[in-house]
Amino acid sequence: MSASHIQVPAQGAKITVNADFSLNVPDRPIIPFIEGDGTGVDITPVMRAVLDAAVAKAYAGRRQIEWMEVYAGEKAVKVYGNDTWLPDETVQAARDYVVSIKGPLTTPTSGGIRSLNVALRQLLDLYVCLRPVRYFTGVPSPVKAPEKVDMVIFRENTEDIYAGVEWEAGSAEVKKVIEFLQKEMGVKKIRFPETSAIGIKPVSIEGSERLIRKAIQYAIDNGRKSVTLVHKGNIMKFTEGGFKKWGYELAVREFGGEPIDGGPWVKLPEKFGGIVVKDVIADAFLQQILLRPEDYDVIATLNLNGDYISDALAAEVGGIGIAPGANLSDSVAMFEATHGTAPKYAGQDYVNPGSIILSGEMMLRHMGWTEAADLIIKGMDGAIRAKAVTYDFARLMDGAKQVKCSEFGQEIVRHM
Ligand SMILES: NC(=O)C1=CN([C@@H]2O[C@H](COP(=O)(O)OP(=O)(O)OC[C@H]3O[C@@H](n4cnc5c(N)ncnc54)[C@H](OP(=O)(O)O)[C@@H]3O)[C@@H](O)[C@H]2O)C=CC1
Ligand SMILES: O=C(O)CCC(=O)C(=O)O
Numbered sequence: 001m002s003a004s005h006i007q008v009p010a011q012g013a014k015i016t017v018n019a020d021f022s023l024n025v026p027d028r029p030i031i032p033f034i035e036g037d038g039t040g041v042d043i044t045p046v047m048r049a050v051l052d053a054a055v056a057k058a059y060a061g062r063r064q065i066e067w068m069e070v071y072a073g074e075k076a077v078k079v080y081g082n083d084t085w086l087p088d089e090t091v092q093a094a095r096d097y098v099v100s101i102k103g104p105l106t107t108p109t110s111g112g113i114r115s116l117n118v119a120l121r122q123l124l125d126l127y128v129c130l131r132p133v134r135y136f137t138g139v140p141s142p143v144k145a146p147e148k149v150d151m152v153i154f155r156e157n158t159e160d161i162y163a164g165v166e167w168e169a170g171s172a173e174v175k176k177v178i179e180f181l182q183k184e185m186g187v188k189k190i191r192f193p194e195t196s197a198i199g200i201k202p203v204s205i206e207g208s209e210r211l212i213r214k215a216i217q218y219a220i221d222n223g224r225k226s227v228t229l230v231h232k233g234n235i236m237k238f239t240e241g242g243f244k245k246w247g248y249e250l251a252v253r254e255f256g257g258e259p260i261d262g263g264p265w266v267k268l269p270e271k272f273g274g275i276v277v278k279d280v281i282a283d284a285f286l287q288q289i290l291l292r293p294e295d296y297d298v299i300a301t302l303n304l305n306g307d308y309i310s311d312a313l314a315a316e317v318g319g320i321g322i323a324p325g326a327n328l329s330d331s332v333a334m335f336e337a338t339h340g341t342a343p344k345y346a347g348q349d350y351v352n353p354g355s356i357i358l359s360g361e362m363m364l365r366h367m368g369w370t371e372a373a374d375l376i377i378k379g380m381d382g383a384i385r386a387k388a389v390t391y392d393f394a395r396l397m398d399g400a401k402q403v404k405c406s407e408f409g410q411e412i413v414r415h416m
């Protein structure tokens, strides 16, 4: 166990969770934050400044966030040494302090460490990756009617191919797995058994149901029209097809849904808003979100589909520079940007901090600090309407004034 490097603020108190999972939020909550790798150094301080300004303005000093830095990624290795990418005390702090926020963390491709982002989600059982996709007037978009894009993605966050159960081509382990599949399971369809890598895709009834239940409940609570189960169940019949099947069964069993025209679509009773639960195959979905985005509302999907879908939908409403997200368990919440570390821009005060700021806005709303959250939306809207924007928007907007990452934060505060 390495020494502690977390400095707990002298002032402030922990957020706590009641038995019904509601939160007790003190006026000075201690919020752990991970700065993040790459552009984390640029965007995270801007997010903190914008949230502090919104809270100060909304509550005139009565409330204040006490930020507590915790470490992960490259900064953790610098602070803790010993190749410590994800210190135990970081995970423990996220659990103990209930609500936290993080910048992006690097994951090398092919070899090297496995994703710290995925590790955090798994260790804290943050099974919902919630990514709302909404349009701000004036944001440049490649689609004709971006204002029709208004979806909320519920991405399963702990299973699927992201579980990291895979073996490298040529390894002794993969030979063993292939031999088992061929000899014990009668598998004859591995095209090149001598040179295959193998990955395993666990998808469970429990994991699917808890995610879909949250998506349906969200649709009910927020007056949404439909929940679409997005899957590739025609090809992966028992994993992705299972997700679809269990989703419909849950809608009928737990929410009293009735099949529409004999099914498989289901309509919930009027007391649940008459919400329609439907499904679509993932490839068709990816073209329909370009052609008919108004047909889709709340989306429930598996981990890999959700990863692809969230970046694709973000691009329709201004790109991953402003797409926010939250990782949620029943009690713990960790908010984070949708994008990655964008290493080529690191340390240049250049990129759009909007994604982590809007993740912070979600965090304030989650804490019940609605007035401060509303100010952030107002400030963001005002800055975009004034066309004082970072490079990603400026390059696509006529008459825009390009500002730095930190200046965009100041513009948001000015327009609150
Ligand atoms: N949750 C997390 O922590 C995540 C981490 N990652 C990790 O990040 C690293 C880099 O991944 P990569 O695939 O390059 O994806 P990135 O999301 O980091 O960057 C891809 C492109 O997206 C645009 N972009 C990213 N961030 C911003 C921003 N804040 N403002 C405006 N535009 C932005 C840039 O486009 P342009 O070139 O057009 O300017 C950038 O080149 C990898 O190690 C990956 O594993 C990836 C996703 C999520
Ligand atoms: O963990 C990573 O590096 C990538 C994660 C990712 O793409 C996401 O969370 O959307």
Ligand SMILES: [Mg+2]
Binding pocket: 307, 308, 311, 338
């Ligand atoms: Mg992603």
